Amino acid sequence: MIIIVNGSETHVVDGTGISDLIESLKLNPERLAVELNKRIIRRANWDSTSFSEGDRVEIVQFVGGGAGSQ
């Protein structure tokens, strides 16, 4: 199925969950926050949350910044 991850269409197998996605993207799970369809999914629930067709996922991290955006 197709889900939208950070604005890009991404193919994942049925049953894929947040933890699976983060692992497959080789991201450090300790430094991320995840939103699914504009709702924050807390870390403790990543294992138990799996995607449905067309879900919109945002994975964010901290980057350098002071004020405003460049």
Place this chain on the structure above:
Amino acid sequence: MTDALIIADRQFSSRLILGSGKYPSLELMAKSLEASGTEMVTVAVRRVNLTDRSKESLLDYVDTKRYHILPNTAGCYSAEEAIRTAMLAREVLDNNWIKLEVIGDENTLFPDNQGLLEATAALVKEGFVVLPYLNDDLIVARRLIDAGASAVMPLAAPIGSGLGIQNFTNLRILREKISEVPLIVDAGVGTASDATLAMELGVDGILMNTGIAGARDPIAMAEAMNHAVKAGRLAFKAGRIQRKLYASASSPVEGLVS
């Protein structure tokens, strides 16, 4: 800790807060943070880049045991966006502090007061420690404090402009009228003397980024800012002399050789 800066439940011995953007490299940023003596670093929240994974992670260069992380809502143009960004930021390191920006204009990066008040009230209700970036407006500052802000952070000049302190009168008024929460100058400082002048006005701290990151030698400028903030604070506490129009000798007249 003597003369600590206290915000919400935290004490900081440094009155300098640094941004982490615009540095030529993360390594240079890390060394600048160290040279500045800061204990609090602001960071932005952005999408992980899934196509270009070559970029290093900021947190590899910022020791979160040494520096308190202050995520920001930079780039948000509505209360809704800012609240969403703050909620995401809280999840990253389980930290409820937020430097709240709700920008109203792209060119000046001046804040949107209405959005700022709305987001402050909502985030305080959600349990955040909210540090809003605002214009040098006493009435807005008071409303933000009433809404539960843990500090107020007026600009001294537009973000990233390096113009120095352009609003001495308003900052002085803010200093006289605001005692409930720390007053922190956020934006406008271009060089060390700007930081000292702001601190001499009695503000409780300064947040800066471009003034250091954009300097030819960021590490040296960070060290300069470290001293400048301390010097300004000490001078403020020491109490300056009155200005007089005419000379006033400081050596005795008595005993002059004649």
